[in-house]
Amino acid sequence: MEQTLLILKPDATMRRGVGAAVFEQILSSLPDVKLKGFLEIAVPKQVAEKHYAIHEGKFFYSWLLEFIQVGNVLATVLEGQDIVSRLREVLGATFVEKASPDSLRGKYGIVGGVNVAHASDEPANAKKEVSLWQEEANLDLFQDGLEPINAYITKWAETPVVATEQIRQICQEYAGEYTNRETYQNEIFELLIDECPDWCEQDLNRLANAILGNMDLDRDKD
Numbered sequence: 387m388e389q390t391l392l393i394l395k396p397d398a399t400m401r402r403g404v405g406a407a408v409f410e411q412i413l414s415s416l417p418d419v420k421l422k423g424f425l426e427i428a429v430p431k432q433v434a435e436k437h438y439a440i441h442e443g444k445f446f447y448s449w450l451l452e453f454i455q456v457g458n459v460l461a462t463v464l465e466g467q468d469i470v471s472r473l474r475e476v477l478g479a480t481f482v483e484k485a486s487p488d489s490l491r492g493k494y495g496i497v498g499g500v501n502v503a504h505a506s507d508e509p510a511n512a513k514k515e516v517s518l519w520q521e522e523a524n525l526d527l528f529q530d531g532l533e534p535i536n537a538y539i540t541k542w543a544e545t546p547v548v549a550t551e552q553i554r555q556i557c558q559e560y561a562g563e564y565t566n567r568e569t570y571q572n573e574i575f576e577l578l579i580d581e582c583p584d585w586c587e588q589d590l591n592r593l594a595n596a597i598l599g600n601m602d603l604d605r606d607k608d
């Protein structure tokens with residue numbers, strides 16, 4: 387049966403209510419799916435590099451490596467018929483602005499490539515990614531994933547998810563001038579506090595910095 391790798395990126399893992407909502411929506415959209423393994427982990431550098439090796443040399447590669455290591459990620463494997471493409475559909479288009487408003491990225495993505503989650507893009511890559519995470523990050527596919535995911539939902543579902551639109555707005559304002567970066571970063575930091583209840587100031591600052599960092603990529607491209 388086809389498998390695919392799902393990684394909730396640090397924006398969705400740190401914003402605990404987003405993580406809970408994402409898992410809820412996946413379970414309700416893909417009710418037949420089997421979940422294998424569940425892992426919260428700070429991605430080791432060599433796993434990040436191998437996972438994203440396909441993007442090495444692209445202008446967003448170093449930002450991407452930094453972003454995926456800003457805070458923990460949540461990893462699980464989904465198994466089911468056509469699961470690779472069905473999960474991509476639920477996730478939505480790569481860029482938040484292009485993702486349909488009822489997709490996970492459209493609903494919870496912050497800006498550009500700060501986009502909630504990774505999901506394998508085709509079955510052959512899914513196989514490689516599942517092996518990588520199994521072998522090098524100790525994702526245990528013999529563990530049932532559903533039970534810990536339901537426990538995660540129960541634990542975090544009440545965490546507020548209120549700042550998405552405001553952070554998007556701040557990013558637009560920042561992109562309108564590309565100055566006063568520190569002020570914008572502080573504003574984002576403040577908005578993240580309630581959404582990320584178990585993270586320290588330094589972690590939130592790293593996330594806020596990575597959010598603006600994605601905007602900087604657009605500026606630096608021109």
Ligand code: ADP
Pocket residue numbers: 441446450479480498499500501503504505507600603
């Ligand atoms: P997907 O995650 O939808 O499979 P890709 O594999 O093309 O997308 O890219 C991997 C990740 O790199 C994206 O999810 C996004 O976080 C980031 N990314 C890709 N392209 C860009 C870009 N042009 N600007 C900023 N970030 C990008």
Ligand code: MG
Pocket residue numbers: 505507
């Ligand atoms: Mg991809």
